[in-house]
Amino acid sequence: MRAWLPRFVRPSTLKRQGVVGMNARNSRYIAAWNRRRFYPRVDDKLETKRLAQAAGLSVPELYGVVQTHRQIRDLEEMLRGHADGFVIKPAHGAGGDGIVVITGWRGDRLRRASGRTMEIGQVHDHVANILSGMYSLGGQPDTAMIEQRVQFSPVFDAVAYQGVPDIRTIVYRGYPVMAMMRLPTQDSDGKANLHQGAVGCGIDLGCGRSIGGVQYNRPCREHPDTGHSIVGLQIPGWDQLLELAAGCFELTELGYLGVDVVIDRERGPLVLELNARPGLAIQIANGEGLDHRIAAVDARLADHEADDPAARARWAATAFARAQDAGHTTGAA
């Protein structure tokens, strides 16, 4: 059957595969395990960062915060100190809006990641826009954060088109249950959003190797722009990443949590963002339903005392590892 044709699958088949639908996710995971009052911990990136730093989790370093229009005047002095770049982002931004990546100074001008330069006055304007709520949900007044620019690990250079690959891990009641790597493409305009055409790449939780991906819900083995294979890529510092993701549970107390991690060349995995309503595309990227894994975690918690994050990460890596050969054949279809 042609791939673009709508194709119907019986609910009983999906059920057997453990695929979770939107209604089930909303009522069984989000409503059951995510309490409203903990949402600000993930919706406010500044709060997330403070909590993570207090808990000793690795995050991109926070250089400074701009809360009032008065503080914009002192901005240049602060930015001068960071010669090798920084990132300006709104604390309540959504979908990557309002994020400006500066790679360094060129005289009085700032060099952007895209190669163009901007004047300090334009930076002031941008920060003013962030403060007045241009990028926050509902136009609420916001805070601008200045943080460390992540130096991406060269492992992904061949499979990321003009953008930032990140690794999304779903953490259920503290246990990592599924992970995928999101690779930007030309179609997605450098954004790591599967909906816009980024490649979602399933990851074997046992070893941190990619197992082939999907683009627009269609299986693929190569990156559509670079042609480089996306099967069997090893994510550096995988054990550390899993432990980091598991640790975010204590941080937020959210039972169904999406943890977005980037890999820094020197510091390894860093928590970039947390999400209290992670989507279901991860199942498509991994070619597997979430439900069986979640049932395994529930069963584990039913007869075990709560472990510490490291133990939870180890348990997940063992329990959800793929058979040695299976990982390399997925995506061949």
Place this chain on the structure above:
Amino acid sequence: MKRFHLPILIVLLSAVGLGVFAYKVTVLNMPLAPGATSDTWLVEARVRYQPTGGAANVQLRIPDRLPNFAVLDESFVSRGYGLNTLRAGDDRIAQWTTRQPRGEQVLYYRATLYRDNDDRSESEYPGPVAVPDWEEPYRSAAEALVDDVRERSSDIQTFASVLVNDLATATNGSSAAIFADENRERMERAEVLIDLLATARIPARKVTTVPLIDGRRDLEPAVWLEVHNTRRWVPIDPESGDIEYPDNVVVWAHGEEPLLQVSNGTGTEVRFAAALGVQDALATAQRFGETLDTRLLDFSTLGLPLGTQNTYRVLLMVPLGAMIIVFLRNVIGIQTFGTFMPVLIALSFRETQLVAGLILFALIVSLGLAVRFYLEHLRLLLVPRLAAVVSVVIMLMLAISVLAHNLGFERALALSLFPMVILAMTIERMSVVWEEHGASDAITQGLGSLAVAAAAYALMANRQLEHLLFVFPELLLVLLAITLLLGRYTGYRLSELFRFGRMQDSMRREA
């Protein structure tokens, strides 16, 4: 116990709702279908004025013997007023008096009319009338016209109708043109016709009629002409020359006197409302209910003032629309902009009709979207931008209405009923989705919203359902129960069966 909480609630709600419904149908014989008593009309005249101090005397002309209709029942709502009804020619006058009215005063007269097709128009011939004093050049023109019309008619009735037609189709230079040209208004046309008929010594009089349109609260009284043919008064439409009243026109008052006279009051107005009633069948049911000593009917929607009734007819359909939305979103999986935006759009479709509504909606949203993309360049903050989009949407609506009116496409005038703030929010949301997820997503969701609105409209505009929910509002409890049940649906959405269907190639190995 917690497990059974919701099921028990659902069973309870359905049982109460269906129980009351069954009681009303089987025991009280309330009609299940709309229009079971089609020729019963509830007509309401609402008088409103602002007292200027001192004793007030309100005189409203009300019908006495109507052609084609029988007054089954009438009532006067006027707290703190003394009421008299006086005879005045062929009509009556309701006279309300009070000593010290304060604040805005509202008085109601309601009549239940039953169409019996007895025209009651026989009356004694009042005798030939005096010729009016015309001034030149009207005098000779009137005489020439009367002579000309007399040539082409056989009796009084045809004379009058030929005269009306001559005025309606007067060409330049004809003797009728001088009377037709400057008399565009129906009222003035009727007065000129009375004078012209008097020139031929034919008695004629003005009649104030009210058109009966179901569910309207602002009916415009219209003037008709009655010509006496020595046996009876024959009604003639002063504009078209049609003889006899159409079915949906009721005569309210005769003669020159104004409908409403108020002493010591300003800002006086009288408004008419009409509703095609289930009143008659329900009145029977209500009388029957009294013998059973049930209190149920005291708390019925049918006892509310007519304007309020008409509002609730619409409002009671909203829960149905909302339930459809729940179903289409959570079970089918159609994406829409704004949760209940489609219900509001569907409500406005009731006025514009479906096809015109869909076209107008698409037109406004796409034009608004274009403006919104332009505003993007100006880098405005969210709330001012929304306000700007609202202003632009209203200007677009006005422009489309004016254009459509000039092109004779009157249906587009109902555009003003579109919820413009909701439209502006839709445009805003759509442009955000457009930018963040691409055009195809935005258009898919836009079409989804329209499809849902159309589906909601199909149900909400259904007269049978409207009747059921209005006469049996307890059915809302059943709707509520169904909504609660849908709220617990955690299965797959139909759209997900296709979404996950595409990945079955890579899935099958795992299963």
